[in-house]
Amino acid sequence: MAKKKPTILVVNDDGITAPGIKVLLEEMQKIGDVVVVAPDSPQSGMGHAITIGRPLRLDKIDLYAGVEMYKCSGTPVDCVKLAVNKIFKGKKPDLCVSGVNHGLNYSINVLYSGTMSAAVEGAIEDIPSIGFSLDDFSHQADFSHCRPYIRAIAEQVLENGLQKATLLNVNFPHHSKEIKGIKICRQATAKWFEEFDERVDPYEREYFWMTGKFQLLDKGEDTDVFALSNGYVSVVPTQFDMTAHHAITDLNSWTFNVANAK
Amino acid sequence: MAKKKPTILVVNDDGITAPGIKVLLEEMQKIGDVVVVAPDSPQSGMGHAITIGRPLRLDKIDLYAGVEMYKCSGTPVDCVKLAVNKIFKGKKPDLCVSGVNHGLNYSINVLYSGTMSAAVEGAIEDIPSIGFSLDDFSHQADFSHCRPYIRAIAEQVLENGLQKATLLNVNFPHHSKEIKGIKICRQATAKWFEEFDERVDPYEREYFWMTGKFQLLDKGEDTDVFALSNGYVSVVPTQFDMTAHHAITDLNSWTFNVANAK
Numbered sequence A, B: 001m002a003k004k005k006p007t008i009l010v011v012n013d014d015g016i017t018a019p020g021i022k023v024l025l026e027e028m029q030k031i032g033d034v035v036v037v038a039p040d041s042p043q044s045g046m047g048h049a050i051t052i053g054r055p056l057r058l059d060k061i062d063l064y065a066g067v068e069m070y071k072c073s074g075t076p077v078d079c080v081k082l083a084v085n086k087i088f089k090g091k092k093p094d095l096c097v098s099g100v101n102h103g104l105n106y107s108i109n110v111l112y113s114g115t116m117s118a119a120v121e122g123a124i125e126d127i128p129s130i131g132f133s134l135d136d137f138s139h140q141a142d143f144s145h146c147r148p149y150i151r152a153i154a155e156q157v158l159e160n161g162l163q164k165a166t167l168l169n170v171n172f173p174h175h176s177k178e179i180k181g182i183k184i185c186r187q188a189t190a191k192w193f194e195e196f197d198e199r200v201d202p203y204e205r206e207y208f209w210m211t212g213k214f215q216l217l218d219k220g221e222d223t224d225v226f227a228l229s230n231g232y233v234s235v236v237p238t239q240f241d242m243t244a245h246h247a248i249t250d251l252n253s254w255t256f257n258v259a260n261a262k
Helices: A019-029 A076-087 A114-124 A144-160 A224-229 A245-252 B019-029 B074-086 B114-123 B144-160 B224-229 B245-252
Strands: A008-012 A033-039 A059-061 A069-070 A095-102 A129-134 A164-172 A179-185 A192-199 A206-216 A233-240 B007-011 B033-039 B058-061 B068-073 B093-102 B129-134 B168-171 B179-183 B190-200 B205-218 B230-239
Touching: A008 A076, A008 A114, A019 A033, A019 A095, A019 A114, A019 A144, A019 B230, A033 A076, A059 A114, A059 A192, A069 A076, A076 A114, A076 B190, A076 B205, A095 A114, A095 B144, A114 A129, A114 A164, A129 A144, A144 A164, A164 A224, A179 B245, A192 B074, A206 B074, A224 A233, A224 B179, A233 B245, A245 B179, A245 B230, B007 B019, B007 B074, B007 B205, B019 B033, B019 B093, B019 B144, B033 B074, B068 B074, B074 B114, B093 B144, B114 B168, B114 B230, B144 B168, B168 B224, B224 B230
Parallel strands: A008 A033, A008 A095, A033 A069, A095 A129, A129 A164, A179 A233, B007 B033, B007 B093, B033 B068, B093 B129, B129 B168, B179 B230
Antiparallel strands: A059 A069, A164 A233, A192 A206, B058 B068, B168 B230, B190 B205
8 A cells, every 4th residue: 555645834934935945845745745834025033923913814826836835924933823723724744844944043043043933833733843944045045955855854754753842953054065964963052243233214313233143152063053064964853842951959949038029 | 338239121022111011120120220121012922033124223212210211123032132232232231031021921932922032032142031921911910919029039030140041931820819939840831722713804805813722731730830820920940952952862863865865
């Protein structure tokens, strides 16, 4: 008996017309039945935002022949929620893949990234989920070297499943680098040092453009940043339990002077 | 010699005019020098979103006598970034407090909450940070029972500091409940079951309002949800390392068939 093809939800944060999502849906079509739900406009940096004060639109569109696609007026997380509820109607897909993002989502970027938040939402929905990102911000980024890895990683996740309440954060080196292989990593400690470009508008009012520099604060050789800078595809198992379990004992030794504060 | 008063950054996600932030700044004024930076409009559900495609505004306003306050056109996380860079100018505050949120941010809500994301951003900036939230969505919520706890918890954090790369997620029971004390907890496993209220606009186009029901998937008695439902203030130590460290060994045993996928 032929094995039933898996159903695969494809999402992103760069918007439905981004080249990165086309690469991802094409690779997924080789292994499953694909449904694409993506924002109707770029949603980079949206993190885990959801739309609660405004109504949402979800419209079927024909962008690529033979692909079931929907554009959504909301955030990447909204896309996953609408897909699960209004398209799959509770019969969950076998896999949720997000990306391929134009730009890296390693290290601390996992928090800011709409691509990764969509994958996190997939995992919250108990769907094996993977976020893919490439070290190239450009619209014309070359994703060709990512293709075999995307499929190999997706196939392994479909075959093995993922541990409960975890997902994968996958980042690819730039096309100009030769890929040495895949490394399982931890999220590197890092932060963005913001710089605000200060300007004055035509009405004499001040405004800012946020820019920033990524600063690595981690010398570990087991991090995603280290792996990528050495030519590997980084794979970080990611979880959404944000409890700092190791800090509980310490906090239990504290005495809160609530009476004194009254 | 008199001890120098700590400097305290106060932020929120309900917007600068929300009653919850007034409660928080009033309590912080009793123990430190306060600077308030908050969104100029409600930003609930914004998660860790940042503003990268649009310019930002930051304007000083006189809302309450004697309080240094700024309203910001961006997200809660933008507020923290602008405060650190443009107001404190690198001389970081001793404490960052966010809230008090009108509505609970326990369990999985830590991911969606702008209140908590602002506190997370404070922690990324290496500032001891706390998010406070109340079990009452109403604009007229009664926060009086929270006041002594807010101050007692902030004082302990100023005195003891927090472990590297951790912050606190504090949630208060509704005013109608008698508070039994403070419990250090872990984040409960739960999810939102969305319901999309389907409507048709005057132009015959379909749209959705997202609503949902919180569903607890955790029987533990060490969770924030359990503590709150039993009349305790819940305190969850929270971290932004999202690595699922326990899953690394398992993933290292996988074989990725990259050659076959080419």
